[in-house]
Amino acid sequence: MNNVHHILCGLAANTALPSGLVDRLIAVADAEVAAELAGRPDLSHAQAVALASRDEECAVRLVYEGRLTATDIDPMAQPHAALALLDEGGGSPEWARLFAADPVVGRREKLAACPGLPSDVVETLAADRDVRVVTELAWWATPEVAGRLAEHPHAEVRRAVAANEATPPVILEALITGTGLPPAQRCLVCDREETPFAHDQNCPRPDCDLLPGAACDGSHQSTVHDVQQAALRNGATPTEAASSFVDHPSVLLRSALAARPDLPPEVCRRLAADPVPGVRATLAENPAVDDALMTVLADDRGHDVQRRLAHNPHVPLDVLRHLAGATKIGATLLPRIAAATPAEVEDLAHSPNPTLRMLLAQRRDLPDEIRDALAIDPDAKVVKSVAGHPGLSEAQLRAMVERHGVQVVAKVAANPGASGALLEDLTRHEPPVQKSFREVARHRNATAPALLACLADNQAQRVAASHPALPPSALSTLLTDTDWRVVEAAAANPSLPLSAMSDLVPGT
Incomplete structure (x- = not known):
């Protein structure tokens, strides 16, 4: 792709692009430009309709974002958009009946996942000749339909029923134990291979989509295992039935059991x-x-x-x-630390173990006195952990850098309260800290001098190119860069002059 294409992609995402230029872009948009245009929050209804007519993938996205209604969609010309509307609970019951008889399996499969389908459509899908359609219906079926599909002769359908949280507990118990239901007659393995068959972990066939470990000796054993695993992960499965797997020889089943909160x-x-x-x-x-x-x-x-x-x-x-x-x-906010009481916070702040102080420093709601004490902690990893706290002053941030240098520079640069002057100084830090340039480049307070310094770093350049404080003169140069990501970012920069935008968009 040439730079012109990437410029158009960037312009399509530019929040400062006037409505008239948006119209011109819609008129020439390919799939990628259209995808960027579809994400614009200022897209008018008329523009959304025009864009949907150019690219159906965009039409689907616009439906899910609530920008198109049934009056904007022709189900014959835009089936994917119509199915998306049905998935959102809109559309017409007649659309559902139309797609239930559609010769394209993928459309019937998509329909099967839609909520609130008419009962006659559900019955049609439940009797579909393609197991993929029935399986999709089983994933989302109501309790009554899921209960019936649990007796489906295909094991793959039963696997979906086992994962469906609407499936009645008594049915889930039958699926997980294998009692009370007629045995399955088919699975994906014996549908395709002569049994007994075990799928080679290093299968050389490029068109084979059987999962590693798939096997069937007539008992459909790998799919039965998957049914049990799905039921164990289903919170609606009775605890007693699930607990019976505590000594099962399958590690995967015991792991699924170990994750249950009951x-x-x-x-x-x-x-x-x-x-x-x-x-x-x-x-x-x-x-x-x-x-x-x-x-x-x-x-x-x-x-x-x-x-x-x-x-x-x-x-x-x-x-x-x-x-x-x-x-x-690692420096992460642990759930138990996040839930610590004020007394526990005080205790952790005075722990002799710097790791505990570091973990506490990840909280962003600390009392001022504890935050300030952690900011002058002798251990660099504690200071690095607290450096992103929004309540720290510029003097405190500068003191951190003075004491701990390269160990904290990037975290200080990421502090939301860092001033433009501080960010400029951080770009001049010796020795330089490459990650700090990326943090400065995305910082809302970054100044033009700081951003220009970031352009020297390959990764930071892509971020800096989209910053509104970057001078227009720099943007014109970046539009010809050899890195397409830089080109798109520069074209999406709201500081790009209107005259330049107009010159770059095709049309009169």
Whole structure:
């Protein structure tokens, strides 16, 4: 693609582009330019209709954004847009009947996912000759329809029923245990291959879309496994039925069980002793785990168990203190830290462990005195963590850079209160910090000198090119850049002169 195309894409997204130039762009828009135009918040209804007539993908997007109604759509000429409107609960029942008989499978499949379909259309789709259509219907079906589809002869349909949260619990129990339902007769594997068949993990056939591990010996075993996994992940599945999988030989099924928030204490204890670290790690993050068991898991050195435990919203602070010294958590706002009481915040702020202070510093609602104490913490990672706090003064931000240098420069540059003068100084920091240029380039307070300095950095240049404080003289140069991302960003810059926009848009 040449620069002209990328300029048009950028202009289509330019918030300062006048309505008359928008009309001119619509008249020449290809699919990519149209996609940018469709995202404009100032698009008039007439412009939306005109744009929809040029590109149906845009019509679909405009429907989902509420900019087109049934009177704007011709279901015969714009079937995808009409289906999108049905998916949004609009359109006509006659449209649904039209698509239920559509020879294109993909359209019937899309229709099957739409809510509020007439009962006769649902019955038609439930009896569709293509299993993909019935499977899609099963994903979203009402309790009554889902209950009937649970007896469908194809195992793939049953898998979708098992994942549907509207499926009645008694049906989910039957699906997960395999009792009370007639056995499935077909699956995707035996539909295509002579059984017994096991799909090669390194299948060389380019047209094969069977999943790795897909297998059928007449019992449809891989799909039955998928049905059980879907039911275990479904919160409507009865706890007792799900809990029976605690000792199942499948690691995937035990992991799905370990993530359920309704686990009884005894099941939690048995999963905590699972031989596979991944199962224990999933359990560690589960709010269903009690304090006593979290204390046990805190000493579990299995892969990712301790880190996942640190993210458990109910982890006791004493356990979190232990984890801060036992595993690498990273500078992130943990749920338990976010929920800490004022007394707990005070306690964490005075912790001798800098990791705990760093984790606390991720909060952006700290009392001023605690925020200020963390801002002068002797440990750079604590200061780096608090540097983005919007309540910090320029003097505090400058002091951070003076004390800790390159370790905090990028985080200081990202502080929303950083002044233009400070940002300019950060672009001149020695040694330079490349990430800080990207932060300056996107900062709302960045000045022209700061942004011009950012143009020397390849990654920051793409960001700086869209900043409204960038001088127009720089924009004209960037429009001829060899990087198309820079060209589009410059063309989308609202500071681009109107005369330049008019010259760049085709038409009279």
